[in-house]
Amino acid sequence: MKIFGIDVIRGSVRSRSRRPAYALITMEKGTVTSESEVSLYRLQRRLAAEEPDILAVDSLQEVAADQHDLFTFIQALPPGTRLVQVTGGERKETLQKVAARYNISVSKTDPYAEARAAAFIASSGGGAEVIAFENSCDIVVSRHRSIGKGGWSQNRYTRKIHGAVLRQGREVESALSDAGLKYEKKEYPAFGGASRVQFRVFASRDMVPVRSSRGTDVQVRISGRRLDRIRFKPLSGKPRYLIAGIDPGTTIGIAAVDLDGNLMHLISSRQMTMSDVIEELYRVGKPLIVASDVHQMPFSVEKIRRAFNAVAYTPRQDRSIEEKWELTKAYGTSNDHERDALSAALDAYRQYRNKFQNISKRVPPGIDLDEVRAGVIRGKSLELILGSREEAVLPASPAVPETEMPPSPVDERVMELDGLVKRLRGYIDDLSADGKKKDEEIERLTRLCTRLKSEDEGRMRRDVEVVRRDAIIRSQKNMLRKAEKRSKKLHRQVSRLKRFADLQMNGDHIPVKVLDSLTRDAVRSLDEDLGINEGDIIAAAKTDGWGRSVLEFLHSAKIRVIITGTGEKQVHDGQLLLACSELELPCIPAAGLDLRIRGRTGTVPRVRLEEALLRWESDFEAYRREKKTEMLESIFREYRSEREREVRRHG
CATH class of the missing domain: 3.30.70 (Alpha-Beta Plaits)
Structure with a gap:
């Protein structure tokens, strides 16, 4: 099988000034035969001339700027050449992460190393084939x-x-x-x-x-x-190995992580039967280990384990809720069942993690680590697994007949070496005697340490329970303080909401929500306390520190109007008015509105507010006409300058 692996050295298919240059690795039968730098045009010429079985890339964006270009690129490939994205299909991973699965180290700064890794991964059956056309x-x-048009001979x-x-x-x-x-x-x-x-x-x-x-x-x-859209087909039909954690019961929880500890699937349901659970796991991959969070594996989990012929894992003792939270705090779980299932899977992965790391150090590059890990977990030795893979890959070498070496004559040099060996053996005997004496001394000191350790353990056992209960008491006190603070905050918020609801019952006055300043923090605080809803009237005591993002947030919330200058120092900001006019957000001064403020709420007479809004709408119409006039004048000036340049150019 001939495979091309490529990676971009410089340039991009999206750039018009710098066309891409690729690092091209040619691999045949698992061996790299050539390395070269090619342009996109030269790459297509090489593909047409050599017709490799696979063109391996780590990202489709390296060969096509968009989907239309990708269809064109695949159309130009030889019929027998498949385009393979080694980082996956719909769910992509980084090249370094995929390469680590095959025990290949890749430097991000070396395009030739990335192209070589892509070719190795594709030759090992990794990645997904890009399907763009129907059959x-x-x-x-x-x-x-x-x-x-022709002449006398046109018909012929x-x-x-x-x-x-x-x-x-x-x-x-x-x-x-x-x-x-x-x-x-x-x-x-x-x-x-x-x-x-x-x-x-x-x-x-x-x-x-x-x-x-x-x-x-x-x-x-x-x-x-x-096709209507690009599809991806795994190059290898083998499912990925998983560590599955299952929490049985009325509501069943299912969690699956890969052999690198990455979460692949997490779900809980009240309507899943045993066959549904098995089918759900089959869709994700092939469970290698089925784990439970209790020491005695439940019968339903054992049936699922037998269905996959997987290895069972149970903890030495039932896991406490604190331990489960500690295991799953980095993940988002919807309920206790998902938490228990995920904690079982992660606990099993943590148990085998050191063994997996040791295997990755001993396995040569280019071999699927998941297959080797699966064999070791099922009880096979690492040497037997690697030996069987080498026998499957390498052809049997012909037996070489052994030839008997003629006896060499004994010389003086051999006799000198024999004497040296005898002297060294005597020296070894002396060292062995010294070693025995030291072993006896070590044994005496070990007995002394054991006696002292047993005395210390007796004292420690009495203190462990006290320390544990003190920790529980401190934790409960912290939780109680947090709950009290939250309760006080909610009481204050409820009282403010009641007061605001009472203001809405008055027909002559309209309720107003008050901001300390027109800043992002003040808006966020008001939104948490009273909420900012459609049709609200917002009053800002100070406009210092306002930003366009704050105005855009208020505009997206569809508030009715902003009233500015409600504090003692009433300054009307022209830039603020301009920004509000651009967003079509009404902004009126507080002067003359008879605005009454109490804390975060207030009221304004309905009649005066509507009169101020009418004045703002009149000013806004004038502003809009002025902007249109400026735009037309700008277009006219641009057209006139363009015509002058054409007249000067053509005389």
Whole structure:
């Protein structure tokens, strides 16, 4: 199998000034045969000339700027070449993470290393094939040059071209019939033959015995029928190994993590049967380990484990709620059942994590770590697993007959070495005697340490329970203080809401929500206390520190109006008025409104507010007309300057 692995060195397919340059790695039968730097045009020429089985990339954005370009790129590939994204399909991962699964280290700054890793992963069956076309294609036989206006020989020239199109169409039809392919044909008769012959073949491009070509008079184009959207098909049909945690009961919780500890699936349901649980896990992958959060595995979990022939894991003792929270605090769980299932899966992964890390250090690069881990978990030795894989990959080498070496004559050098060996053996005996004495001393000191340790453990056992209960008391006190603070805050908020609701009952006055300042923190605080809803009237005591993001938030909340300058120092900000006018957000001064404020709420007379809003609308219409006038004048000035430049250019 020939595989091309590529990665961008510089440039981008989206750039018009810097076209991309790729690091190209060619691999045959698991061995890298060449490394080179190619442009996109040169890459397509190499693909057409060598027709590799796989083109491996870590991201489709390296070869196509958008979906239309991706269809065009795949259409230009040889029929037998598959485009493979090694980082996955719909759910992508980083190249470094995928490479680590095959025990390959990749440098982010080395394009050749990334291209080499992509080729290795694709050769090992990793990644997903990009599917862009249906299992059918179109063949179009047409004229390659125009018949033109012509002269005395136009009729002969036209008959020649149309006859060539008709002959080529019959040759294509004959090739499709000989291959036993189902097709539909449509001819467009013309003077002397046919101007166009179309075939719809119900087979993929690699099965069609015809290739795109261009001749003097005739051209043949083959194009696949595009899918509505790009699909991804795993290059290897093997499911991923999982560690599944299950919490049985009326509501069953299911959690699945991969062998690297990444959460793959988390769900809970009251309506799932045993077969539904097995089907749900099959959709995610293949459970290698089925875990429970209690020491005695429940019978229903044991049945699921047997269905997958998985390894069972249970803790030495039932896990407490505190331990489960500690395990799952980095993840979001919807209920206790999901928490228990996830804690069981993570506890099993934590138990095997050191063994997995040790395996990754001993496995050579390019081998699927998950397969090796699965074999070790099931009881096989690492040497046996690696040996069986090497026997499957490497061909058996021919046996070499052993040749007997002639006896070498004994010389003086050998006798000297024999004497040296005897002296060293005597020295070893002396060291062994010293070692025995030291072992006796170590044993005496060990007995002394054991006696002292037992005395200390007796004192510690008496204090452990006291320390544990003190910790529980401190935790409960902290929780109580937090609950009291929250209760006081909610009481204050309820009283403010009641007061605001009473204000809404007055028909002559309209309730107002008051901001300390027109800042993001003040708006957030008001939203948490009283809420900012559609049609609210907001009054700001100070406008210092206002920002456009605050105005955009209030505009998106669809408030009715902003009243500014309600404090002692009433300053009307022109920039604020301009920003509000651009957002079509009413902004009026507090002067003359008879605004009454009490804490975070207040009231304003309905009549005066409506009069102020009418004045603002009048000013806003004038502002809008002024902006339109400025825009027309700007367009006119630009047009006039352009005309002047054209006059100067053409004289």
